[in-house]
Amino acid sequence: MKRSLYILCVAVLALAACRKVDYTTIDQPAYLRVFNDLNYSQTMENMNSLYPSLCMIIDPVLDADGIPTGGKVVGDFLDKREAYAPPYPSHVGNSTSVQNPEYPGKENVLVGPILNGFDLSSWAQVPSGKLRIMFLYRPHTSTPFFELETKLKKNVLIDTTINLSAKEVYTLHVLQKDFKTKRNGLLLREESFHKLPLSDSLAYINFYNYSANGFFQADISQKPQEIPGTDRLGLFITGVKDSMNVFLSLFERQTGNVLSPVVKNYNSKYLGTVVRNNETNKVNPYYSFPLWADPKSDGIRTDIWQNLEFLGLGLDIANRPNIKSPGNYACVYFLLNGKSLPPAPLASFIGLNGIPRPNLLVSLHSGLNNPQTFATVSTLEIINSNVYLTTVQRKYPTPIYK
Amino acid sequence: MKINKYVYLLYNCLFLILMAGFSACKHDDYTVKKSNENIRLAGDFLKNNYDYTLFYAALDYTGILPQLNEKGPFTVLAPNNKAFIELGIQSAADIKKLNRDSLKQAMALHIISRSLRQSDVPVNTVNVEYQSLAGVPVYVSFGTKNPANPDEYEWTSVLYFNGSRATRKDVQLVNGILHSLDKVMKRYPGKGVQQWLSDRPAYSIFVSGLKKFGLWDELAGKGPFTIFAPNNQAFTNMGISKADIDALDPGKYIGPRLFGAYIQYEKRYFLSDLNAFSFINNQNTYENFTRNGNSYFKWYAYGATHTISLADRKEFPSVGYGQSIIELATMGYRMDNLCDNGTVQDLPELLVTPGQALKK
Numbered sequence: 001m002k003r004s005l006y007i008l009c010v011a012v013l014a015l016a017a018c019r020k021v022d023y024t025t026i027d028q029p030a031y032l033r034v035f036n037d038l039n040y041s042q043t044m045e046n047m048n049s050l051y052p053s054l055c056m057i058i059d060p061v062l063d064a065d066g067i068p069t070g071g072k073v074v075g076d077f078l079d080k081r082e083a084y085a086p087p088y089p090s091h092v093g094n095s096t097s098v099q100n101p102e103y104p105g106k107e108n109v110l111v112g113p114i115l116n117g118f119d120l121s122s123w124a125q126v127p128s129g130k131l132r133i134m135f136l137y138r139p140h141t142s143t144p145f146f147e148l149e150t151k152l153k154k155n156v157l158i159d160t161t162i163n164l165s166a167k168e169v170y171t172l173h174v175l176q177k178d179f180k181t182k183r184n185g186l187l188l189r190e191e192s193f194h195k196l197p198l199s200d201s202l203a204y205i206n207f208y209n210y211s212a213n214g215f216f217q218a219d220i221s222q223k224p225q226e227i228p229g230t231d232r233l234g235l236f237i238t239g240v241k242d243s244m245n246v247f248l249s250l251f252e253r254q255t256g257n258v259l260s261p262v263v264k265n266y267n268s269k270y271l272g273t274v275v276r277n278n279e280t281n282k283v284n285p286y287y288s289f290p291l292w293a294d295p296k297s298d299g300i301r302t303d304i305w306q307n308l309e310f311l312g313l314g315l316d317i318a319n320r321p322n323i324k325s326p327g328n329y330a331c332v333y334f335l336l337n338g339k340s341l342p343p344a345p346l347a348s349f350i351g352l353n354g355i356p357r358p359n360l361l362v363s364l365h366s367g368l369n370n371p372q373t374f375a376t377v378s379t380l381e382i383i384n385s386n387v388y389l390t391t392v393q394r395k396y397p398t399p400i401y402k
Numbered sequence: 403m404k405i406n407k408y409v410y411l412l413y414n415c416l417f418l419i420l421m422a423g424f425s426a427c428k429h430d431d432y433t434v435k436k437s438n439e440n441i442r443l444a445g446d447f448l449k450n451n452y453d454y455t456l457f458y459a460a461l462d463y464t465g466i467l468p469q470l471n472e473k474g475p476f477t478v479l480a481p482n483n484k485a486f487i488e489l490g491i492q493s494a495a496d497i498k499k500l501n502r503d504s505l506k507q508a509m510a511l512h513i514i515s516r517s518l519r520q521s522d523v524p525v526n527t528v529n530v531e532y533q534s535l536a537g538v539p540v541y542v543s544f545g546t547k548n549p550a551n552p553d554e555y556e557w558t559s560v561l562y563f564n565g566s567r568a569t570r571k572d573v574q575l576v577n578g579i580l581h582s583l584d585k586v587m588k589r590y591p592g593k594g595v596q597q598w599l600s601d602r603p604a605y606s607i608f609v610s611g612l613k614k615f616g617l618w619d620e621l622a623g624k625g626p627f628t629i630f631a632p633n634n635q636a637f638t639n640m641g642i643s644k645a646d647i648d649a650l651d652p653g654k655y656i657g658p659r660l661f662g663a664y665i666q667y668e669k670r671y672f673l674s675d676l677n678a679f680s681f682i683n684n685q686n687t688y689e690n691f692t693r694n695g696n697s698y699f700k701w702y703a704y705g706a707t708h709t710i711s712l713a714d715r716k717e718f719p720s721v722g723y724g725q726s727i728i729e730l731a732t733m734g735y736r737m738d739n740l741c742d743n744g745t746v747q748d749l750p751e752l753l754v755t756p757g758q759a760l761k762k
Binding site for chain 2: 225
């Protein structure tokens with residue numbers, strides 16, 4: 001009797017706790033990630049240009065005066081892109097600011113699934129098909145776009161249509177196409193990484209140069225200045241030439257302030273050529289290096305770090321410390337966790353001229369192993385004076401505890 | 403025992419004195435006086451503030467004042483008394499000597515017909531236009547080193563109205579907002595830079611030089627221009643008189659250097675723009691070539707000190723021709739004369755002498 005009373009109580013409670021939830025769903029979604037690559041700095045020469053903080057509206061609803069009042073998808077507070085786009089949308093947990101370094105980034109929207117072993121949680125689900133998309137300048141404040149005064153809602157940057165296919169992965173760039181005319185535009189890249197037979201034991205990276213036409217050729221006074229306290233620009237400050245050879249070096253772990261040896265066979269290894277192109281959306285080939293390139297690694301963890309060097313065509317990588325001419329040499333070093341300076345041996349040269357980005361390998365706790373190293377798929381984009389690294393999250397194998 | 407008795411008496415006395423003290427308090431004033439809520443209407447606020455007596459007198463004289471006690475909202479850009487004294491206006495009596503209509507136009511420029519707090523202005527943007535009661539826009543520039551929190555420290559941001567710095571920002575009024583300005587905004591509606599210069603005898607030598615070298619007529623055009631106009635004193639300092647300029651043979655001198663160097667074409671700058679950009683992106687130098695490309699113009703701002711110089715080329719080794727230093731603290735009132743097609747700045751020194759502009 002008493003027992004059945006308990007059961008009855010629990011049943012009543014359980015039923016009372018029921019709630020019908022209508023989940024938001026999008027039929028036949030496409031997966032979209034948006035970067036605001038407008039990294040120009042406002043100067044006395046282009047003084048009336050606006051700070052590049054944007055609001056993206058897909059399928060906008062306009063009032064009689066042509067001012068947006070809403071839309072199907074709204075990505076507000078789209079700020080200048082950050083130098084590193086992490087594999088997981090961690091921005092939301094790392095700051096209290098509303099400014100969003102990418103879309104979806106901090107937005108609470110439906111995101112992509114795990115597709116062929118790639119976690120698409122940094123890609124938002126958007127309706128597929130032909131979509132009207134608008135980007136509007138907005139002031140760099142915390143007021144939502146639609147609450148701004150009318151005057152500030154009129155600055156349309158781009159108003160165009162894009163065509164998205166269902167279940168495809170897209171990266172959309174808002175960028176400056178021409179430095180001289182200040183023409184801006186979109187570049188919609190249909191990603192292919194989830195369709196390629198990529199190996200778990202190789203780390204992949206590909207390169208793009210999306211710099212504006214004429215940026216490198218422009219006078220230095222027109223280009224961004226390095227601002228203390230913000231990202232370093234290194235030798236990329238002048239931009240690089242339209243065609244650059246790319247060389248990869250791998251280095252062993254840095255312990256203290258001693259030379260860290262180059263991993264055998266990975267000293268300035270030629271990878272390929274990157275050609276400036278911000279008009280076509282072709283996916284550039286991926287280059288790879290083995291996760292266990294260092295023979296001393298144990299197959300569980302490795303603490304190699306990488307260095308990528310960009311060298312003008314026809315120049316010899318062996319002469320790198322003598323290269324002084326702007327645009328002919330620039331480098332990026334991918335540091336180990338917790339390091340802020342490049343390790344030796346080229347510390348004095350690379351550290352002075354290069355720019356730091358996070359390591360291309362991810363080391364984290366997995367089961368019995370702490371840490372275990374995993375390979376990533378990354379994209380490096382040179383845009384005018386800046387270099388952006390995007391790392392795509394791969395689905396890691398299940399941790400083994402026994 | 404006896405001592406105890408005295409102590410007891412002393413306590414009693416103290417108690418009595420204390421009671422007397424309490425009863426001496428006046429109770430009828432015990433309630434807190436209710437403050438006058440109307441005092442913060444824009445007009446009343448200015449009336450009650452000793453730092454704006456001249457601005458108040460000007461508003462009173464021109465008849466704008468009653469409007470400022472209306473519902474609003476307004477944004478009052480109030481130049482302090484120092485700003486008026488710099489212009490030679492020492493007292494309310496001096497204001498009454500001025501032309502009422504032109505003063506009304508000038509004062510109406512200092513009232514924006516909406517509430518405009520610093521936080522309403524887009525961050526790190528220059529030349530945002532806001533309509534004033536004068537019917538012409540005021541150009542607002544707002545630069546900060548910390549867009550997330552512009553008011554973190556006093557030095558984190560700057561706010562300018564037509565080149566005048568807001569020294570005290572966001573004073574809340576019943577019917578609007580007040581910003582205190584360090585100088586009076588000068589706007590000459592209906593006048594171009596050419597007209598402005600020809601109206602002022604203090605620039606007559608510069609004007610005759612521009613005419614002589616064929617640079618004058620263009621200044622009547624659309625522009626916009628920024629003219630760093632050396633005053634007659636600047637020429638006199640170098641021992642150059644109007645007769646000397648009139649006697650020059652244009653065929654022997656490089657005109658775009660000798661007089662063209664003072665003109666920035668297709669650019670309209672307030673001096674404060676460079677200060678604003680030093681906040682926006684650390685740019686405190688503006689450089690370009692003169693029109694014929696053979697001289698290099700450099701404008702450098704370090705706080706309130708602006709240095710303008712001319713050299714023969716950009717790269718080292720370059721030969722400097724001359725430089726002129728503008729101290730905004732003492733000369734600011736002569737700057738930022740906003741005309742329909744540009745601004746005129748007053749230069750106290752020449753950038754180049756005729757001898758340095760001889761054709762070889």
